[in-house]
Amino acid sequence: xxxxxxxxxxxxxxxxxxxxxxQAPLLARPYYASGDPGPIVAALAQVPELLETAMPFxxxxxxxxxxxxxxxxxxxxxxxxxxxCRYCVQAHTVVALDAGLSLDxxxxxxxxxxxxxxxxxPRELALLDWxxxxxxxxxxxxxxxxxVRRRWAGHEVVELTALVGATLLLNRFATAxxxxxGPDTTARLATEGLS
Amino acid sequence: MTASTVDGPIAGAVAEGTLPxxxxxxxxxxxxxxxxxxxxxxxPRVAPRVLDAQAMLDVARQAAELGFTDLGVTGGEIFLRxxxxxxxxxxxxxxxxxxxxxxxLFQRRLLDRIDVLAGLPVxxxxxxxxxxxxxxxxxxxxxxxxKVVAAIPELVARGISVRIATTVESIDDVELDRLCALHxxxxxxxxxxxxxxxxxxxxxxxxxxxVGAVVTDLPAELTITADGAFWSPFGPTVHGxxxxxxxxxxxxxxxxxxxxxxxxxxxxxxxxxxxxALNIR
Ligand code: SF4
Numbered sequence: 001x002x003x004x005x006x007x008x009x010x011x012x013x014x015x016x017x018x019x020x021x022x023q024a025p026l027l028a029r030p031y032y033a034s035g036d037p038g039p040i041v042a043a044l045a046q047v048p049e050l051l052e053t054a055m056p057f058x059x060x061x062x063x064x065x066x067x068x069x070x071x072x073x074x075x076x077x078x079x080x081x082x083x084x085c086r087y088c089v090q091a092h093t094v095v096a097l098d099a100g101l102s103l104d105x106x107x108x109x110x111x112x113x114x115x116x117x118x119x120x121x122p123r124e125l126a127l128l129d130w131x132x133x134x135x136x137x138x139x140x141x142x143x144x145x146x147x148v149r150r151r152w153a154g155h156e157v158v159e160l161t162a163l164v165g166a167t168l169l170l171n172r173f174a175t176a177x178x179x180x181x182g183p184d185t186t187a188r189l190a191t192e193g194l195s
Numbered sequence: 196m197t198a199s200t201v202d203g204p205i206a207g208a209v210a211e212g213t214l215p216x217x218x219x220x221x222x223x224x225x226x227x228x229x230x231x232x233x234x235x236x237x238x239p240r241v242a243p244r245v246l247d248a249q250a251m252l253d254v255a256r257q258a259a260e261l262g263f264t265d266l267g268v269t270g271g272e273i274f275l276r277x278x279x280x281x282x283x284x285x286x287x288x289x290x291x292x293x294x295x296x297x298x299x300l301f302q303r304r305l306l307d308r309i310d311v312l313a314g315l316p317v318x319x320x321x322x323x324x325x326x327x328x329x330x331x332x333x334x335x336x337x338x339x340x341x342k343v344v345a346a347i348p349e350l351v352a353r354g355i356s357v358r359i360a361t362t363v364e365s366i367d368d369v370e371l372d373r374l375c376a377l378h379x380x381x382x383x384x385x386x387x388x389x390x391x392x393x394x395x396x397x398x399x400x401x402x403x404x405x406v407g408a409v410v411t412d413l414p415a416e417l418t419i420t421a422d423g424a425f426w427s428p429f430g431p432t433v434h435g436x437x438x439x440x441x442x443x444x445x446x447x448x449x450x451x452x453x454x455x456x457x458x459x460x461x462x463x464x465x466x467x468x469x470x471x472a473l474n475i476r
Contacts, residue, residue, distance in 0.1 A: 019440065022441065023439065023440045023441050024440075024441065025440050025441065025442070025443035025444070026410065026426060026441075026442065026443065026444055026461050027444065027445070027457060027461070046440075046446075047445075047446045048443060048444065048445055048446070048457075049445040049446065049447055049453065049457065050446075
């Protein structure tokens with residue numbers, strides 16, 4: 001069911017696709033309670049029932065879990081860089097630094113320098129090989145699966161693979177909707193020389 | 196189907212009084228006039244945002260199946276849609292209907308077609324704000340008063356149930372007495388006259404009119420539009436040509452159980468005693 005007008009761009013308050021706090025729908029209001037919820041929430045707030053389903057999933061996939069923070073940020077930054085997502089790379093560059101990754105490690109994840117120049121841990125190298133395969137568009141071979149399984153438990157492979165998938169979802173969402181990088185993130189990236 | 200034969204969380208909440216029994220539908224947003232306090236900035240040239248006939252029939256059927264007890268149809272001016280008399284008759288087969296109209300389009304042709312509503316559980320709720328044409332028309336449109344007082348007896352004579360809605364910032368006792376004498380004389384008894392405040396949404400904001408209303412001031416009546424489901428018929432308002440989303444519940448309107456259950460969750464999350472004293476109905 002849609003209105004009859006063919007061009008909807010002038011019919012709602014959200015010409016930039018982001019919902020401001022004064023127009024936050026009822027189910028979205030908790031996300032605005034402590035200030036600017038960020039552009040992912042502000043976009044999903046257009047469809048409140050989608051927001052309240054998506055956010056718990058995204059929180060479980062990208063947020064704290066049984067897998068340590070550093071490992072998760074390795075996956076998120078690498079996946080986002082391979083997908084060419086400016087918003088996610090910038091946002092998670094900052095998060096990755098906060099999670100303890102070095103500047104060189106972040107540069108390697110962002111494909112600015114070679115992975116081998118920054119990472120030496122065999123487990124992390126195996127994970128990065130897996131992320132490159134999963135986030136790529138080619139086939140996922142039995143050899144690739146076997147390689148990651150040698151270093152990571154089955155439940156970890158499942159969770160990290162789901163993390164790649166969830167990140168790709170956000171990558172395409174953020175890229176397609178041209179979500180804006182926040183001023184705090186931009187300033188931090190400049191400070192770190194990672195703009 | 197009656198509410199007493201329906202099970203489920205919505206029927207239970209309606210029976211307990213946790214949820215209001217009425218489901219509203221915005222049939223359209225365009226109107227032949229442009230009242231100064233219009234919540235939806237309706238007028239002849241606005242986007243019609245039509246809720247199509249099949250969608251309205253589906254809402255009516257599903258509302259009855261879920262255990263709601265009444266329907267409301269509003270706009271815009273709903274009788275700008277030529278099929279409206281027959282559509283109201285159809286949806287009233289599911290639940291009783293109140294249909295809001297400015298009653299300015301009831302010339303002979305529409306009056307003849309509206310005969311299908313005679314004896315059906317459909318009440319037309321007609322706006323009449325003041326007992327004097329000048330004061331009434333200043334807020335609504337030229338000749339509005341004359342058209343309304345001409346239409347009401349015609350409708351009553353046809354056996355169509357008529358209610359009067361008076362929307363005012365304030366009205367003194369003398370003026371109210373004269374207004375009530377007028378509607379009684381037109382064949383509408385006191386129990387079918389509602390008085391409600393102007394709400395500061397839509398065009399009312401630009402004219403500095405109305406009371407500010409937050410969610411708890413507004414009845415939690417599920418309201419379906421072409422743009423989604425809202426909390427109360429005061430929710431899907433338009434300001435500056437843009438649809439407000441602060442009282443949006445879900446974009447999903449079918450199946451109706453999706454917004455109905457989301458509304459119930461929101462209502463159950465309200466603090467006790469949070470309902471309004473503003474008498475916005
Ligand atoms: S208040 Fe009713 S009659 Fe007046 S412009 Fe709005 S929709 Fe039309």
